[in-house]
Amino acid sequence: MSAQLMDGKALAEELRAGFKARVAALEARGHRPGLAVILVGEDPASMVYVRNKVNACEAGGMLSRKIVYPADTAPETVLAKIAELNADPGIHGILVQLPLPRQFDEESVLEAIAPEKDVDGFHAENVGALAQGNPRFIPCTPYGVMKMLEKNGIDLMGKEAVVIGRSNIVGKPMALLLINAGATVTVCNSKTKDLAAHTRRADVLVAAVGKPRFITADMVKPGAVVIDVGINRLPPEDGGKLCGDVDFAAVKDIAALITPVPGGVGPMTITMLLANTIEAAEREAK
Ligand code: GUN
Numbered sequence: 001m002s003a004q005l006m007d008g009k010a011l012a013e014e015l016r017a018g019f020k021a022r023v024a025a026l027e028a029r030g031h032r033p034g035l036a037v038i039l040v041g042e043d044p045a046s047m048v049y050v051r052n053k054v055n056a057c058e059a060g061g062m063l064s065r066k067i068v069y070p071a072d073t074a075p076e077t078v079l080a081k082i083a084e085l086n087a088d089p090g091i092h093g094i095l096v097q098l099p100l101p102r103q104f105d106e107e108s109v110l111e112a113i114a115p116e117k118d119v120d121g122f123h124a125e126n127v128g129a130l131a132q133g134n135p136r137f138i139p140c141t142p143y144g145v146m147k148m149l150e151k152n153g154i155d156l157m158g159k160e161a162v163v164i165g166r167s168n169i170v171g172k173p174m175a176l177l178l179i180n181a182g183a184t185v186t187v188c189n190s191k192t193k194d195l196a197a198h199t200r201r202a203d204v205l206v207a208a209v210g211k212p213r214f215i216t217a218d219m220v221k222p223g224a225v226v227i228d229v230g231i232n233r234l235p236p237e238d239g240g241k242l243c244g245d246v247d248f249a250a251v252k253d254i255a256a257l258i259t260p261v262p263g264g265v266g267p268m269t270i271t272m273l274l275a276n277t278i279e280a281a282e283r284e285a286k
Helices: 008-028 044-059 075-086 106-112 124-131 140-151 171-180 195-199 266-285
Strands: 034-040 063-069 093-096 160-164 184-188 204-207 225-228
Touching (some): 008 140, 008 266, 034 044, 034 075, 044 063, 063 075, 075 093, 075 106, 093 266, 106 124, 140 171, 140 266, 171 184, 171 204
Parallel strands (some): 034 063, 204 225
16 A cells, blocks of 8 residues: 655645735735845855745745855854844844854854744744743744644644654754644654664654655554655765655555655745744734
């Protein structure tokens, strides 16, 4: 039996179509949603992500401001820009693309963003609100995963959920969202002893480790829901294609539902960034 695909591209399009009316209503009242994206340095993946974020904003009728600094920029320069954007009434969301160059203390940069403009949901105040089950902004990738589970009618109450990955961007907020939804949650990482013993218990398995085809068919419970957050570039000798953390070709014969890469979680991340920015503008316009 082959698993049913969870189509993130289609859901992203559906949600973005729904955003149009909200953006138009805000604009009519003089509150066009605005997102500022700060990029420091020339990390190729970050440059692509930032370009896609800015383009998606503009395609959605929103204002975007891209601010690019060279890799050797002093942290004070970026902190001064964040202070300026915090005070700018035309900007509702501020995002600093991670990772930052070595001279930066990421935490102090994220803490400098006004919590009500922190559309990534990375400020300690917003992480705390999520942990308490009363989120203000949900980090975009795990938010997108929750939307996909909801769209596919997955009730998480009482389910065994296993998250592989413990990053602040995906793994930890993903675990909090699953806990808040009533799942029994285990958080593993690539070094977890006997990882397969954990993953084989999962009704819902979320892979966010950043290792190509790390999750093999023998690690998956028959009938599980498998969410692949990985976006890995295979080496040229293996075709150079994008590939997830899950061995899709084999796992699709075991799982009940599975996300493809590309076209799964990826398109949902930027969509939820737009959702958070619109939400920020709506709160501000109240
Ligand atoms: N780097 C990788 N993913 C993300 C994200 O969701 N937000 C930011 N700011 N940086 C990232």
